[in-house]
Structure formats: C-alpha cells, structure tokens
Amino acid sequence: MGMPRRSLPWRIIIPTIIVIVIGLVVYFSFQNVFDLFRNFRVTINNESDYDIVSVKTGLEKGDNSKNNIEDGSLYILQKDVPSGKKVKFAPQLKLSGEGAIYLEFTDNQGKSQHHTVCGYTEYLSGNSYVTITNDKVSVVEECM
Incomplete structure (x- = not known):
C-alpha cells in the first residue's frame, strides 16, 4: 500500500x-x-541619413552658455551612432549643486550641434530621449 x-x-x-x-x-x-x-540616461535615436561619429555630454551652470561648462563634468561616448540606430547610455557626470545637461554631437559630414537634454537637474537622475533627423533634433526630457 x-x-x-x-x-x-x-x-x-x-x-x-x-x-x-x-x-x-x-x-x-x-x-x-x-x-x-535611476542614474541619468540618454537615448539617441539617429533617424538621419548620416552617422553620428562623436557624442559628448556635460554639465552647464547658469545661463547654459558654453563658457559656463562645469569643470570635470564631461563624458565622451566611445562609440558611433550609425544612421537608423538607437543607442542608450548613462553618462558618468559629477554635479555639485544644480545645473543643466547638454549633448554635443558631430555627424560624419562634420556638422556639430549642441543641445540641452536636461534643462535643470540637482540629482542627475531620469531620462532624456534625443531624436535626430535630417531637418531637426527633438529632445524629450524626463529628468530631475
């Protein structure tokens, strides 16, 4: 049994x-x-006809002019963003106080652009979504 x-x-x-x-x-x-x-992240969606060959992010203080870039807070992405591709990365930045985060990129035609991807932050957290087309660059900020 x-x-x-x-x-x-x-x-x-x-x-x-x-x-x-x-x-x-x-x-x-x-x-x-x-x-x-979570730590601040940037997503670049390259919908343009050109490869992005250089991407830098950094911090600005005050009136967001290039002369106010905060010392020691520059991050260089070590890879290209090919045409038609999406890249997500978390720039390693150090912030004391408050500031803005900018993104500067150059395409394979040598054209450079500078855009603010987080207009105000104290904590370096959240996300920004950057869409690059042949005609314009749009940024959606979700940062704190």
Missing part, C-alpha cells in the same frame, strides 16, 4: 497567484516613475 495522495493546498496557491499578478501590474504601471530615480 502506498501513501495516500494529498491534494494541493488551494487556499495557499490561489492567493499567491493573485498577489503575484497584482505585483506585476503595479510594477509595470509605475516603471516610468521608478526610472526618474
């Missing part, structure tokens, strides 16, 4: 499944909120 077969404890399994499903829904619903508190 074998041991009697025990039934599954449904009183434990069903509530556990419900808690897991609710947890997943809450996590995915608030994922963008949690992103605001």
